[in-house]
Amino acid sequence: MATSGSTPPHIQPEAGPSARSPAQRNSVAGPSSPQLAEEGSSVIKRRAVKSRKIRRPDDVSLGVDAEEPSQGDVAPQRNGGAAGPSRSRSASPSRRSVPTRPISPAVRRSASPEKPDKRIAEPAERTRPPAPPPRFARRSHLAPSRSSHPPLLPCRSVYSYTRLNHIEEGTYGVVFRARCNDTNQIFALKKLKLEEEKQGFPITSLREIMALMVAGEHPNVVGIREIVVGETLNQIFIVMPFIEHDLKTLLTDMPHPFLQSEIKTLMIQLLSGVAYCHANWILHRDLKTSNLLLTNRGQLRIADFGLARKFGDPLPPMTQLVVTLWYRAPELLLGAKEYSTAVDLWSVGCIFGELLGGEAMMQGRGEIDQIGKIFMLLGQPNEDVWPGYNSLPLVKNLNPIGPPFSVLRQRFKQLTSSGHNLLAGLLMYDPARRLSADEAGKHPYFEETPLPKHPDLFASFPSVAAGERRHRLLKSPLAPVNAHRVEDDGMDLESFV
Numbered sequence: 001m002a003t004s005g006s007t008p009p010h011i012q013p014e015a016g017p018s019a020r021s022p023a024q025r026n027s028v029a030g031p032s033s034p035q036l037a038e039e040g041s042s043v044i045k046r047r048a049v050k051s052r053k054i055r056r057p058d059d060v061s062l063g064v065d066a067e068e069p070s071q072g073d074v075a076p077q078r079n080g081g082a083a084g085p086s087r088s089r090s091a092s093p094s095r096r097s098v099p100t101r102p103i104s105p106a107v108r109r110s111a112s113p114e115k116p117d118k119r120i121a122e123p124a125e126r127t128r129p130p131a132p133p134p135r136f137a138r139r140s141h142l143a144p145s146r147s148s149h150p151p152l153l154p155c156r157s158v159y160s161y162t163r164l165n166h167i168e169e170g171t172y173g174v175v176f177r178a179r180c181n182d183t184n185q186i187f188a189l190k191k192l193k194l195e196e197e198k199q200g201f202p203i204t205s206l207r208e209i210m211a212l213m214v215a216g217e218h219p220n221v222v223g224i225r226e227i228v229v230g231e232t233l234n235q236i237f238i239v240m241p242f243i244e245h246d247l248k249t250l251l252t253d254m255p256h257p258f259l260q261s262e263i264k265t266l267m268i269q270l271l272s273g274v275a276y277c278h279a280n281w282i283l284h285r286d287l288k289t290s291n292l293l294l295t296n297r298g299q300l301r302i303a304d305f306g307l308a309r310k311f312g313d314p315l316p317p318m319t320q321l322v323v324t325l326w327y328r329a330p331e332l333l334l335g336a337k338e339y340s341t342a343v344d345l346w347s348v349g350c351i352f353g354e355l356l357g358g359e360a361m362m363q364g365r366g367e368i369d370q371i372g373k374i375f376m377l378l379g380q381p382n383e384d385v386w387p388g389y390n391s392l393p394l395v396k397n398l399n400p401i402g403p404p405f406s407v408l409r410q411r412f413k414q415l416t417s418s419g420h421n422l423l424a425g426l427l428m429y430d431p432a433r434r435l436s437a438d439e440a441g442k443h444p445y446f447e448e449t450p451l452p453k454h455p456d457l458f459a460s461f462p463s464v465a466a467g468e469r470r471h472r473l474l475k476s477p478l479a480p481v482n483a484h485r486v487e488d489d490g491m492d493l494e495s496f497v
């Protein structure tokens, strides 16, 4: 163990089964060893050849053909020839004597196919023949490189943040506004509700963190900064950027509904974030206005991935008990065995209607009531509009209800026919014909006047989440002062946990 660990693996085959003792090796390397001179010179030649074989890949990582890993499959044979006599003759002595340069991790990273090395463009480098990537790189090309993983570090303590105020308590977490003690930046901390957990860390929370890490890079997804922990095992917090508003609170509190141009901007951003999630094989499964955050600069961010999960092709078995009732697609309500990205697009359609109307479009009191509300708005479905409808598990239990056609157009009279076409495309009964996020984002509705408003031109509203609600201030004028006291005294840290 110790020996193999102390010797670089690529040196071992060279030494071979008849590896010499250190003394012999020294004598070979030394200039005054006539009896071994011949053998020594052949060993040195073999080493020169071997070391070229080893060095070539390092040259590659310095930029010869790192951009074309497929060449590596062909090049080893060519390199085999290159290591032969004609190649060694053409190799200049100075080149042979140049020691292998240690390559920093940064250089290796820059040579990966994703990030082509800028030096490839340099003329001097371009004249070199292509060479294969190193063996270890070929072996691991299917797995992400080590540098693409986040570094594994222990979680920091929640006491790295100072609590400012409570924002909201949801079904799966309590959200606080807090200030980072190191940077003074403001963040939102979501404390996961783990008190009831009997079976360890819940899979839903793992999925939420995974989804935020994967999709959080998109500008319309809330993102994640880190996970921090309290003193006990059930005190786990997701640290996210703090966003001033959620659309639900905003729709309730704002004096005037959103303008058409603003709705277009919000919808484009929402569809862009959803498209990114779907492209990365993530279903959100709980899109609704209270899970959509809006910055004071008009940037929408999708939040709350508590019900999100990865999907695949073929679809894995997934629970039907997802999506908040008012935003739940008919295939879920009617017990379809399989569902996919279309469930998120139905929710997007419901959100579009809510932005237009100022309140949730179909507010069912239970599943049957919700199905009834859908049928009343969109008409009674049948095999023509939704192939396979009659064989859905729960259809037999339903009484026929609703008009034979959609009354969507009457409900949203302010919408142009293009806007109506988009809404109807999102609220299509047949999931296979429902618009995808990509298709919806390119809909002509977004190109007709009034054009989408630039996010920077959005009006700013008092942020309830930041304790700026006017009537609250009137009721309890000390609230912001309290927040300062918390910061100044460093008191009340326990109230986090």
Ligand SMILES: Nc1ncnc2c1ncn2[C@@H]1O[C@H](COP(=O)(O)OP(=O)(O)OP(=O)(O)O)[C@@H](O)[C@H]1O
Residues within 6 Å of the ligand: 167, 168, 169, 170, 171, 172, 173, 174, 175, 188, 190, 222, 240, 241, 242, 243, 244, 245, 246, 290, 291, 293, 303, 304, 305, 306, 465
């Ligand atoms: N990053 C954030 N910045 C500001 N406010 C936030 C942030 N994240 C969440 N909130 C607020 O907290 C509320 C609850 O958060 P979230 O939806 O993540 O919790 P939940 O327990 O999963 O909720 P739900 O009841 O929808 O399942 C949101 O509706 C929003 O008002």
Ligand SMILES: [Mg+2]
Residues within 6 Å of the ligand: 170, 290, 291, 304
């Ligand atoms: Mg939520």
